[in-house]
Amino acid sequence: MSIDEGYLTVVELKRYAYCPRIVFITHVLHHEEVKSEAMEVGSEEHDARKLAPLISKLKAVNVLKNVELVSEGLGIVGKLDYLMLTRLGEYVPVEVKWAESENSKIKWDHKLQLAAYALLVEERFNTIVKRGYVYYLREHRVAETILSEGLKKLVIKAVREIYDMIENERDPGIKVPTTKCFSCGYKAYCRPGLFPPAGPLYKESRPRMGPEAIKQKISKRNYNVRR
Numbered sequence: 391m392s393i394d395e396g397y398l399t400v401v402e403l404k405r406y407a408y409c410p411r412i413v414f415i416t417h418v419l420h421h422e423e424v425k426s427e428a429m430e431v432g433s434e435e436h437d438a439r440k441l442a443p444l445i446s447k448l449k450a451v452n453v454l455k456n457v458e459l460v461s462e463g464l465g466i467v468g469k470l471d472y473l474m475l476t477r478l479g480e481y482v483p484v485e486v487k488w489a490e491s492e493n494s495k496i497k498w499d500h501k502l503q504l505a506a507y508a509l510l511v512e513e514r515f516n517t518i519v520k521r522g523y524v525y526y527l528r529e530h531r532v533a534e535t536i537l538s539e540g541l542k543k544l545v546i547k548a549v550r551e552i553y554d555m556i557e558n559e560r561d562p563g564i565k566v567p568t569t570k571c572f573s574c575g576y577k578a579y580c581r582p583g584l585f586p587p588a589g590p591l592y593k594e595s596r597p598r599m600g601p602e603a604i605k606q607k608i609s610k611r612n613y614n615v616r617r
């Protein structure tokens with residue numbers, strides 16, 4: 391499912407948290423990400439055995455992999471790397487990242503991504519998700535975050551903002567520090583003065599629904615927050 395079908399992916403929410411302009415470039419300007427070698431490596435299948443210490447720490451009795459989740463009400467879909475169920479009945483979402491942590495802590499965009507998965511898990515399994523983990527592959531580090539109600543509300547807010555941005559084709563502008571742009575796969579479109587493209591860049595735009603059609607698809611959504 392995609393935004394053309396009235397759904398945002400959790401990955402798009404993560405990108406929005408990293409920099410709102412990425413979602414604008416993707417869904418309004420329709421440009422594809424230019425992936426570096428490191429990004430390709432990061433998207434490869436990872437070895438679940440690396441999570442053994444976390445499974446042991448949580449005393450997980452069940453570990454689900456690549457869990458597909460959807461919320462009709464929120465208009466979000468996503469595929470969670472791992473969902474662990476503890477012997478006390480707690481559901482714990484776990485993401486695996488090639489990127490590095492932020493001073494041993496979970497990066498903001500990864501935190502929002504986990505909170506979005508938490509909402510989806512809560513709806514699917516009728517539970518409350520209190521914490522989540524990111525395993526940073528390169529550092530062999532597992533970082534924990536509390537998934538508070540405030541954080542989950544920020545996810546709802548971001549979903550509304552994204553739909554509003556796309557419907558109104560509103561450019562959020564460049565509001566992040568240049569340091570973030572170095573590792574961004576959209577920098578050659580967004581900041582060509584700073585990062586000139588190395589080769590042919592502009593691919594043919596993907597066929598997509600226009601803003602009016604998207605608007606009709608998502609206009610009935612009420613973004614229910616059940617708290």
Ligand code: SF4
Pocket residue numbers: 409410411412415563564565566570571574575576577578580581
């Ligand atoms: S280049 Fe920088 S400002 Fe532009 S989309 Fe990427 S992170 Fe955002």
